[in-house]
Amino acid sequence: QVQLVQSGAEVKKPGASVKVSCKASGYTFTSNAMHWVRQAPGQRPEWMGWINVGNGNTKYSQKFQGRVTISWDTSASTAYMELRSLRSEDTAVYYCARGGSTTTWDFDYWGQGTLVTVSS
Amino acid sequence: DIQMTQSPSSLSASVGDRVTVTCRASQSISSLLNWYQQKPGKGPKLLIYGASSLPSGVPPRFSGSGSGTDFTLTISSLQPEDFATYYCQQGYSSPFTFGGGTKVEIK
Numbered sequence: 001q002v003q004l005v006q007s008g009a010e011v012k013k014p015g016a017s018v019k020v021s022c023k024a025s026g027y028t029f030t031s032n033a034m035h036w037v038r039q040a041p042g043q044r045p046e047w048m049g050w051i052n053v054g055n056g057n058t059k060y061s062q063k064f065q066g067r068v069t070i071s072w073d074t075s076a077s078t079a080y081m082e083l084r085s086l087r088s089e090d091t092a093v094y095y096c097a098r099g100g101s102t103t104t105w106d107f108d109y110w111g112q113g114t115l116v117t118v119s120s
Numbered sequence: 121d122i123q124m125t126q127s128p129s130s131l132s133a134s135v136g137d138r139v140t141v142t143c144r145a146s147q148s149i150s151s152l153l154n155w156y157q158q159k160p161g162k163g164p165k166l167l168i169y170g171a172s173s174l175p176s177g178v179p180p181r182f183s184g185s186g187s188g189t190d191f192t193l194t195i196s197s198l199q200p201e202d203f204a205t206y207y208c209q210q211g212y213s214s215p216f217t218f219g220g221g222t223k224v225e226i227k
Contacts, residue, residue, distance in 0.1 A: 035216075045156075045164065045207060047216040061215040095163050104170040105211030106154040110163030 002026040004096050004111035011117045012086050019082040020114045022096030029077040030054045033099030035107055036070060036081040040092040050099060051079060086118045122146050122210050126219035132227040139195040141222045143186075143208035151187045152211040158221075159204045167206070168193065198224070 007021040022034065035050040049060035051070045058070050069082045079096055093113040100108035123146035133139050143153065151171040156164035166175050168184035171191060181196045195202055203226055208219040 044218045044220050045209070046218070047214070059214060063215070097163075100166065100169060100175075103211075104152055104154060104173075105214075105216055106166055106169040106209070107156075107164070108166045108169075108175060110165070113163050 002098065002109045004098065004109055006094075006096060006111040006114045009115040009117070011119065014087055014118060014120055016086050016118075017082060017084040018086060018116050019080055020094050020096075020116070022079045022081075022111050024077045024079070024098070027098075029074060033102070034070070034072065034079040035097045035099055036068075037095045037097055037107070037110075038092040039095070039113075040089075043092075045095075046092075048081070048094075053079065083116075086116075088118050090116065091118045092116060121215055122149065122213060122217055124208055124210055124217050124219040126206075126208060126222050128222060129220060130223040130225060132225050133198050134227045135198055135200055137198045137227075139198050139202075139224060141193040141206050141224075143191045143193070143219050145189045145191075145210055145212075148188045149210045149212035153184070153186065153191045154209045154211055155182075155184055155193045156207045156209065157202075157204045158207065164207060169211075195224075 003025045005023045036048040037045045039045045051058045071080045095113050096111040097107035098109040100106040125144045153171045155168040158164040172184045183194045185192050205221045205223045
């Protein structure tokens with residue numbers, strides 16, 4: 001069965017960086033895109049960007065452009081999301097989500113989430 | 121960016137009720153609309169993709185309809201495990217945006 005297992009919770013100071021990992025299993029890692037979505041407390045989910053794990057191409061939301069990097073390690077079946085220059089508004093649960101159809105751009109499996117708290 | 125608006129933001133219903141949630145896009149998105157269910161402390165779960173298609177394992181009491189700018193999620197007979205928050209998400213253009221959510225609570 002498809003599983004996405006994320007790294008544990010992080011507490012960071014403003015200005016720092018965080019890197020969250022997402023280990024995939026139960027399917028061929030290079031067959032599906034991987035997206036990153038965050039959700040601040042009580043807010044709607046917010047899409048950050050995605051990576052074509054087959055060729056490494058990435059696309060980011062303009063909101064995060066310049067601060068986020070999504071990467072991958074095929075040998076480890078793991079995707080990563082690094083967010084830099086953290087501020088308090090970045091406090092949220094960060095999810096990796098497998099891309100389903102590239103027609104409907106749905107997210108068919110999600111990780112358990114990683115809480116990132118930004119506080120001085 | 122395409123704005124997604126859901127209504128209502130919350131509703132109270134009883135087990136067995138028929139429940140309808142609506143989602144409106146700020147521009148036409150064809151049928152590129154997906155629905156998710158989220159329970160407290162968990163990641164969202166895909167319920168409907170492409171406006172009306174059910175992934176395997178999703179009970180048939182869930183259905184979706186619509187195209188263009190107006191979409192509907194219907195639960196034909198609400199079950200205890202359906203009390204959750206529901207989000208729509210457009211897959212027409214990036215950034216892929218979500219609606220504000222509809223919380224379905226027990227009456």
